[in-house]
Amino acid sequence: xxxxxxxxxxxxxxxxxxxxxxxxxxxxxxxxxxxxxxxxxxxxxxxxxxxxxxxxxxxxxxxxxxxxxxxxxxxxxxxxxxxxxxxxxxxxxxxxxxxxxxxxxxxxxx
Amino acid sequence: xxxxxxxxxxxxxxxxxxxxxxxxxxxxxxxxxxxxxxxxxxxxxxxxxxxxxxxxxxxxxxxxxxxxxxxxxxxxxxxxxxxxxxxxxxxxxxxxxxxxxxxxxxxxxxxxxxx
Numbered sequence: 455x456x457x458x459x460x461x462x463x464x465x466x467x468x469x470x471x472x473x474x475x476x477x478x479x480x481x482x483x484x485x486x487x488x489x490x491x492x493x494x495x496x497x498x499x500x501x502x503x504x505x506x507x508x509x510x511x512x513x514x515x516x517x518x519x520x521x522x523x524x525x526x527x528x529x530x531x532x533x534x535x536x537x538x539x540x541x542x543x544x545x546x547x548x549x550x551x552x553x554x555x556x557x558x559x560x561x562x563x564x
Numbered sequence: 565x566x567x568x569x570x571x572x573x574x575x576x577x578x579x580x581x582x583x584x585x586x587x588x589x590x591x592x593x594x595x596x597x598x599x600x601x602x603x604x605x606x607x608x609x610x611x612x613x614x615x616x617x618x619x620x621x622x623x624x625x626x627x628x629x630x631x632x633x634x635x636x637x638x639x640x641x642x643x644x645x646x647x648x649x650x651x652x653x654x655x656x657x658x659x660x661x662x663x664x665x666x667x668x669x670x671x672x673x674x675x676x677x678x679x
Contacts, residue, residue, distance in 0.1 A: 487666075496568075496652065496671040497608075512666075544607055551596055551656070553667055555607040 457481065458556035460545050465561045467532065467539060475530045475559045477545030485548040486528040490514060490541045497544065503528055532561065539563060566590055566657045570670035577677055583640040585673050587653030590634070596665075597629060597636045598654040601647075602672065608652055612638065643677040650674045 458479045467473045479486065485504050489497040499512030503522040517536025522528055532539045540563050545556040567590040577583045585599075596615050600608035614620045614627040614636065626639040636655075640647055650672040656665040 494671075497669040499666065502666065552610060552613060553598070553654070554610065555600075558607045 458545060458547055458554060460543075460556040460559050462559060463557070465559055466564050467561060468564050470534045472531055472533050473561070475532070475543055475545075475561070477528045477530065477556060478526055479528075479545075479547045479556075480526060481547055481549055481554070482525070483547035483549040484525070486522070487546040487548070487553070488512075488518070488520065488528070488530045489544040489546065491544060492541050500530065566659070566668045568653055568655050568668045568670040570651075570653050570673050572671055572673060574674040574676055577643050577675070579643060579645060579677055579679050581643050581677075583643045583647065583675055583677070585638040585640075585651050585653075585675070587636045587638075587655075587670055588634055589636070589653075589655040589657070589668070591655070591657040592631075592634060594631075594634075594655050594657050596656040597627070598656075598667070599625075599627060599638045600652040600654060602650045602652060604649075611651075640675075643675075645677050645679055648676050 461476045487502040488500040498514050500518050501520040503509035506525050509520050509522050519531045543559045546553050569588045599612045601611050602608040612627040614629045620627045624641045628637045652672045653670040654667045657668050658665045
């Protein structure tokens with residue numbers, strides 16, 4: 455089945471810890487995105503990548519980092535510099551001008 | 565500043581009624597518009613997209629676009645309790661200096677359909 459997978463479903467972070475969220479797609483899409491969603495809020499763009507080995511900051515990139523070494527994969531690292539990381543993180547990819555979402559990762563701080 | 569505005573709701577309608585969800589956007593040059601449905605605790609799923617002025621129908625859903633008024637809406641006919649969710653409007657807009665667009669999302673309208 456074609457689609458977008460994210461892991462883990464839930465992630466717990468300790469103070470000062472970096473954590474990495476996985477996003478993989480087998481849709482052969484060039485563009486991939488990371489969003490953050492807080493309760494009652496819309497989606498805010500963290501980073502996006504249009505092609506392999508290239509990515510751009512979105513609206514709230516501080517405290518986050520990404521890499522795009524393969525077309526299928528776009529992992530997001532939440533660094534210790536992100537002081538309020540608790541949120542629902544959504545990965546998406548775009549094909550034929552339409553954006554599709556993975557199931558999401560919920561990040562909680564211990 | 566790129567903006568997509570939606571009424572946050574909540575919008576409450578009885579089963580079988582028509583639910584009307586509205587969205588306005590700031591960039592007059594936008595060309596593509598999307599509606600997503602998001603159930604509580606789940607990720608958004610695409611319902612409709614529309615590119616041209618006028619109406620586009622898909623089953624019980626109708627998207628309406630008026631580019632002159634910078635307005636897009638979603639009508640849900642014969643609303644069912646299973647339609648209860650948050651509906652997100654998304655508009656493709658171009659950042660200054662960029663040749664590639666990106667989606668801007670509204671905050672969503674929470675819809676409740678009661679039996």
